[in-house]
Amino acid sequence: MFRAAGTQFQMISMVASIAHLKRSGGPPHAVPYALTLLPASKRGKVDPCSIDYIANVIGGRADSDDSCYTGFDPFRGDWGMYGSLSLVTQTGYNGHLDELGIVVGRYYIPLQYDAADVLEAPLGFDNPRLEEKHAKHRGRLLYTPFKKVEARPLWGLDSPIELFLFQELLRRGHEPEPQVLFTTDGKCHASLYHLWKDIEFRHIPQTVTVSDFYFPKQKLAVFCDSNAFHRSPKAQAKDQAIDEKLKAAGYRSVRIQGRSIVKNLKQAADLVEDSL
Template identity: 40%
Template sequence: MMPLSGIQPLTAEMFEVAGQELRTKPSEEEVKLFREKGTKFQMISLVLTMAFWEEVDYRILGVPCSLHVLPSIKRGKVQYCEIDTVASLADLSERIGVEDVYADFNPFSGHYSMSILGGDYVAWSRQKRPLTDVGFVLERYFLAREFDKDDVAEFDSFIPEAHKKAYRRNRIKKLYTPFERWESRHIWGVESDIERFLFQELLSRGLRPQLQWIIYKSGQFYQSLYDVYKDVEFRHGAEMLTEADLFFPDEKVAVFCDGAKHHRRKKDREKDDRINAALLKFGITPIRVSGREIRSDLKAVGDRIQSAVS
């Protein structure tokens, strides 16, 4: 995924007025352009959630859990600003060079216990209890409320020509659609709290499952990339068998966290049985656990998975 900073999305018009050189801080020509248009902006944060971390050889190592984009809010409402504010905030961000860290951060509810400057985080964490969830703001960008979708400049040369339209459509939907209310848009990683709880339980046992692996009908398997590619045919094509929520590639164990919504009906269970049978033919052990099992007896679920990979 291309870096996200400054004003987004980048457009051909912005490149033209800026002399083909765009920076995090908008140029005077860009400021004039958006001032004349009266464009409003939302400040968006790209947040990486850490599910587990530990100190090894005096270094703090974390395990990423999910990647989300979230809007800036005040009193529960999405905030807007004008181009002059964007220029000031972009300049301040460049000079300070630090980002926020959210302690006890839940990417699905948006709740956190406190916000800490990145430079102070390591010192603070050594004195406090271990954190179960930490959200690092990787980047911030200013999303224009109005823009011409056909004018968006995308760096998509690595995408096959046949898939570029779908890639651009989903990227605009995920990253460039203005927020009407607070929501957390999932980009990569665990997709629910039950997945997060199970992932953390396994990490605490010293296990290192991988997140979101695609398994094909040929028996091959690869780690899924950002959810921003989900509309592209080579990810969800006819040759895809399933996607495991957690996967142990060396042990060939696939874990599925089955929510009631998509696995309750008879036809859903029959589909799951067909997938399980196909996986077993490839030597992959499927383990299906329900949200109810994870909530009621997380330890027992962890024991079951640990036994399968031992």
């Protein structure tokens, strides 16, 4: 059917960025901090493919998931080289672990399709509008064809300061959940697909905020507040209102200044541990 229609597809790679390797006797357990989408490209342009190419991939006769990007920065969308993960590790990778983007999966989207054909799984919101907005936002990220070669953030931390604090907490044996969405009914959800970046989603009644990190056992939400967005009196009043709403819903919160993470990472992590 696709061959007869001459349908063209884009191959999308899902690239995981790793913050830390946990070792406990067996194979190391990788803790991701970002998941990014990248389109297949050739000579600097998005490279479409046919259904025959996809058939060969699924049949195992071409391509593999043994791929990676070195020098990968999910915050800026930059990378250095693309190649075989096995070859990179066997020859001795001497770069930083958090700059190695590992391809963990691929999927293919047609350049033209009917959005009504997309089957979505519910995230579990009680509010139908939240479910509707979630599906719409997810669809824009996952199923919109790329017009140029660029990285599309899907999930994960928003800034390097968050990564620094996350890595220090992991090094100390903690493993908080990144990007958790809170609602006024006392529930929380993993904020998949960078939901909080969707302005429409923020203004739906019942949503409170998204924390940078969350410790479920202690019901503690952690925020990394940069000077750019949290220094003004108006921003501080807004943050205080959010903290009060979280407290009313049964959560505690702690705010770490971005400049303190940069100047004294140990002290910043100590503040989180004291709250725990």
